[in-house]
Amino acid sequence: MTDTPLDYATAGVDTAAGDRAVELMKSAVAATHDSTVLGATGGFAGMVDASALLGMQKPLLATSTDGVGTKIAIAQAMDVHDTIGQDLVGMVVDDIVVIGARPVLMTDYIACGRVVPERIAAIVTGIARACEATGTPLVGGETAEHPGVMEAEDYDIAGAATGVVDASKLLGPERVAAGDVVIALASSGLHSNGYSLVRSVLSRVGASLDSHVAEFGRTLGEELLEPTRLYTRLCLDLVDRFGVEGIHAYSHVTGGGLAANLSRVLPVGAIATVDRSTWTIPAVFDWVRRGGDVSWVGMEDSLNLGVGMVAVVSASVATEVLAAVNEAGVAAWVLGSVTSASADGSVDGFGSVADLSADSSGVRLISGTKGVQAGAVLMHGEYRVG
Numbered sequence: 001m002t003d004t005p006l007d008y009a010t011a012g013v014d015t016a017a018g019d020r021a022v023e024l025m026k027s028a029v030a031a032t033h034d035s036t037v038l039g040a041t042g043g044f045a046g047m048v049d050a051s052a053l054l055g056m057q058k059p060l061l062a063t064s065t066d067g068v069g070t071k072i073a074i075a076q077a078m079d080v081h082d083t084i085g086q087d088l089v090g091m092v093v094d095d096i097v098v099i100g101a102r103p104v105l106m107t108d109y110i111a112c113g114r115v116v117p118e119r120i121a122a123i124v125t126g127i128a129r130a131c132e133a134t135g136t137p138l139v140g141g142e143t144a145e146h147p148g149v150m151e152a153e154d155y156d157i158a159g160a161a162t163g164v165v166d167a168s169k170l171l172g173p174e175r176v177a178a179g180d181v182v183i184a185l186a187s188s189g190l191h192s193n194g195y196s197l198v199r200s201v202l203s204r205v206g207a208s209l210d211s212h213v214a215e216f217g218r219t220l221g222e223e224l225l226e227p228t229r230l231y232t233r234l235c236l237d238l239v240d241r242f243g244v245e246g247i248h249a250y251s252h253v254t255g256g257g258l259a260a261n262l263s264r265v266l267p268v269g270a271i272a273t274v275d276r277s278t279w280t281i282p283a284v285f286d287w288v289r290r291g292g293d294v295s296w297v298g299m300e301d302s303l304n305l306g307v308g309m310v311a312v313v314s315a316s317v318a319t320e321v322l323a324a325v326n327e328a329g330v331a332a333w334v335l336g337s338v339t340s341a342s343a344d345g346s347v348d349g350f351g352s353v354a355d356l357s358a359d360s361s362g363v364r365l366i367s368g369t370k371g372v373q374a375g376a377v378l379m380h381g382e383y384r385v386g
Helices: 015-030 051-055 071-078 084-097 117-134 195-205 220-224 232-246 257-263 283-292 296-300 315-327
Strands: 059-067 102-112 138-145 155-166 181-186 247-252 270-275 307-313 332-340 364-367 376-380
Touching: 059 084, 071 084, 071 155, 071 195, 071 220, 084 102, 084 117, 084 155, 084 232, 084 247, 102 117, 117 138, 117 155, 117 232, 181 270, 181 315, 195 283, 232 247, 232 307, 232 315, 247 257, 257 270, 257 296, 257 307, 257 364, 257 376, 283 296, 307 315, 307 332, 315 332
Parallel strands: 102 138, 270 376
Antiparallel strands: 059 155, 102 155, 181 307, 181 332, 247 307, 270 332, 364 376
16 A cells, blocks of 8 residues: 555546647648637637528538547557548548538547557647538537556547538439439549558558558558548539539548449449449559458448549439539549349349349349448449559
8 A cells, every 4th residue: 555645637537638638730720710609719619600590491410420440550550640631521521511511510529548649639630620621610520548347548539520411402312313423533542441451461461651652652551541532513503503403412432332322322122333444453552452462342331432432313413413523623423323133133234133243254133231221323434443
């Protein structure tokens, strides 16, 4: 037994460090605030003026929460902490955008073994920059120090966002119909999914994060930390321009890959055909495939393979949508279209649905993901590697 008195600091929690972190991040957080935000940083609760909802016929609140997974391990290894904040915003905010909801606020949570003010401020500054870019006020957050539970240098982050959409402008399966065109919006790279696989490949090949990779034009670590592309403003602008008559659904390609996520926004009975040969797989994905000897099925079931967001649109506006996305600086192309099985259970040009899941030619029919009763995606063709 000891007579040494204990306090919060000797127990491992440095409240002064937490206060310094807040001071370092305050200006970045304030830059996300617009005229709808009430109160100042540091309050018990963040507030926004919701008067705009009064002008809606039937306002629906949308919410999403997420983290960035084990990509954090790459940031920690490189001691670069200001990019994963954008990953967090992309993973959270673009999940509510898919239904046409406009983000009205976001909050973040950081758990760490020890508060290093500069590190915490870098993380939150990255979150704030992305919030500003997407028009999402960052109105609150929490940094929790967990000594004895987490190692001193460890941390994890999570976030939650709330948005609103008028019921008459809700996007989703109910609007999707046969003949719709499926359009891909290019990813910026790996985004924030599949990093357990990526890190396993790193371990297998023994590659250094500091090593320069000619096919990337930069170091391996820089490539793996490339932030998630933010689609928020672009997706909402497309809805504003083409309306719900033109834009029927979006699918954010995150964990599970392209087909699994696209199937979630299709109505029961609908089948979206996706031609793998319509784009060239970015180099980083082929690096993962070759380094880990990963099958193409394993790749398309875990990584986005270069498609970060999908738009399902009316055929009447498809050409204009493609042009608008490209004008915004994001590569876009037609992946395929929406159809349905015929009365005899076959899909035009591909045979019986019952046989497609095990087709040895590489044709796959994917449905029933995330426990959602929805449509299916038929993957066909062969990937092109640059």
